[in-house]
Amino acid sequence: MQMQISMPVEAQSLSDAPRGAIAETAPAKACASKLGFWYGNMQALKGLDMEIRDKRVTALIGPSGCGKSTFLRCFNRMHDLTPGTRYEGSIHLYPDDIDLVSRDVDPIEVRMRIGMVFQKPNPFPKSIFENVAYGLRVRGMRARALIEEEVEKALRDAALWDEVKDRLQSSGLSLSGGQQQRLCIARALATNPELLLFDEPTSALDPIATARIEELITALRERVTVLIVTHNMQQAARVSDYTAFMYLGELVEFDATSKLFTNPGRKATEDYITGRYG
Amino acid sequence: MVTPKSPAPFAKSIRRRRARDRVIESLLLLAGLVAVFTTLAIVWILVAEALPFFSHVPLADFLTDTMWTPLFAEPRYGILPLVAGTLVTTFVALALAIPAGTIIAIYLSEFASHRVRESVKPALEMLGAVPTVVYGYFALVMVTPFLQKLLPGLPGFNMLSAGLVIGIMIVPYVASVSEDAMRAVPNYMREGSYAMGATRLQTATRVVVPGALSGIAAAYILGISRAVGETMVVAVAAGLQPNLTWNPTESAATITSFIVQVSLGDLPHESIGYQSIFAAGLVLLVITLAFNIVGFALTRRFREAY
Numbered sequence: 001m002q003m004q005i006s007m008p009v010e011a012q013s014l015s016d017a018p019r020g021a022i023a024e025t026a027p028a029k030a031c032a033s034k035l036g037f038w039y040g041n042m043q044a045l046k047g048l049d050m051e052i053r054d055k056r057v058t059a060l061i062g063p064s065g066c067g068k069s070t071f072l073r074c075f076n077r078m079h080d081l082t083p084g085t086r087y088e089g090s091i092h093l094y095p096d097d098i099d100l101v102s103r104d105v106d107p108i109e110v111r112m113r114i115g116m117v118f119q120k121p122n123p124f125p126k127s128i129f130e131n132v133a134y135g136l137r138v139r140g141m142r143a144r145a146l147i148e149e150e151v152e153k154a155l156r157d158a159a160l161w162d163e164v165k166d167r168l169q170s171s172g173l174s175l176s177g178g179q180q181q182r183l184c185i186a187r188a189l190a191t192n193p194e195l196l197l198f199d200e201p202t203s204a205l206d207p208i209a210t211a212r213i214e215e216l217i218t219a220l221r222e223r224v225t226v227l228i229v230t231h232n233m234q235q236a237a238r239v240s241d242y243t244a245f246m247y248l249g250e251l252v253e254f255d256a257t258s259k260l261f262t263n264p265g266r267k268a269t270e271d272y273i274t275g276r277y278g
Numbered sequence: 279m280v281t282p283k284s285p286a287p288f289a290k291s292i293r294r295r296r297a298r299d300r301v302i303e304s305l306l307l308l309a310g311l312v313a314v315f316t317t318l319a320i321v322w323i324l325v326a327e328a329l330p331f332f333s334h335v336p337l338a339d340f341l342t343d344t345m346w347t348p349l350f351a352e353p354r355y356g357i358l359p360l361v362a363g364t365l366v367t368t369f370v371a372l373a374l375a376i377p378a379g380t381i382i383a384i385y386l387s388e389f390a391s392h393r394v395r396e397s398v399k400p401a402l403e404m405l406g407a408v409p410t411v412v413y414g415y416f417a418l419v420m421v422t423p424f425l426q427k428l429l430p431g432l433p434g435f436n437m438l439s440a441g442l443v444i445g446i447m448i449v450p451y452v453a454s455v456s457e458d459a460m461r462a463v464p465n466y467m468r469e470g471s472y473a474m475g476a477t478r479l480q481t482a483t484r485v486v487v488p489g490a491l492s493g494i495a496a497a498y499i500l501g502i503s504r505a506v507g508e509t510m511v512v513a514v515a516a517g518l519q520p521n522l523t524w525n526p527t528e529s530a531a532t533i534t535s536f537i538v539q540v541s542l543g544d545l546p547h548e549s550i551g552y553q554s555i556f557a558a559g560l561v562l563l564v565i566t567l568a569f570n571i572v573g574f575a576l577t578r579r580f581r582e583a584y
Binding site for chain 2: 076078081083108109111112115116118120122123124125126134135137138139171173184187188191
């Protein structure tokens, strides 16, 4: 199957910039070094080194089973919930310079600072308001007025406020799939995460809902660092500043999105993005 | 595509399949109706046998008289002492079983490792297989003497001991059914909660329990029905004296223990004393039904269906 990668105009123009030009504009938000990960005896990630730039969107692409979701889930220690998993190496979060995967760092504290949006929209079976307020309540916030303010702000940031402001007390599950996913984004934004992880956030959505989520991700770049796993290469090209291509648990190539999609440095990357395999 | 030579063989097989479907459907319907008819038959027997009783005893006396002495020379037919006995033992049992059962269910579903869960759950369910008469003697010869050390002056037959043992008896039901309901909450709900920085306990109490509430309520209702209908434990350990009291440290009879006491005796079938057990049974049915309806209404009000 031959896949046509259409580059947005904006990204095309970026590709003219000298390589590394964007990199210099943004400091590192997180840095994985020699990151390895095991499910029992199965090694899923092998010696990954990668820098996530602050206030930029970084996309992870690669064929199924290449470890991109596994890599993403290291950042908020979701693997800690599965018995028999093990991290190796480090992921440093800046500017505090804490090692996210260190045994001495409490996974709860990590998840307090790093938000996540899942593949399937998973709002809680609670009201729209309570869904967004969840993170605040978990953090012990009580003041009603403050919670209301934060909920409204998060819903506005997730471009959902106008659609739900008159029915904040109805169930989060009464929304459409795309709205549910934006509700989940609002839920994650309400606690002001430093880094927001997206695990194939549009794979369960129709094209129109997908376009809205993509717009939202592009807008979010102003205030939060985004790391997104996607199956869809056009999506990576549309929303991201940087793209990492992973294969068999290893990082094959990592570069500015404009560069990686137009002039990949490795044969494997080229084969994948032109649809020769994967 | 292969075109059939003639439509006849297909039409025949379709007809045959439809006929077979109809037969199976009717068999399934029949199986379902057995339960419905059994319930209707029980209600009919209770009402039919209780009617002659109510032609002798006015309903107002039955519901307001404070003495239940149908076997005395001068019989009194006030159901209140038996209702009080039933409610007191039930509440004592639930006060133990609902918190304990819920906590055990939360532990097994959200905290225990796979190995612990797989060994504790069968053991717990085995508790439910012990004959209730064994629990009755457990109450009488172990729990009551123990309670008498804590509460001097506690009579040998008392509702507290019987209620607590009924509670122990229904903990496995409450825990097991609640745990099943919590396990049925999809994992992506838990992941969503953990990803927000919630602890295991917060995830359990704020997401899993509300999500599983209808199943948990079903567990409670099952427990309540068992407690209301429990017979042997109260017959053995609570005493068989109808006694209008709300104090669990006294001895009393319940509706069920009265029924078993009379059924085992040699009262003639046409006597009012014999018919009184049907009136009592009818009250028992109404109490169970009331608990079910209240439980159902509360569940609808508070559940968070996923």
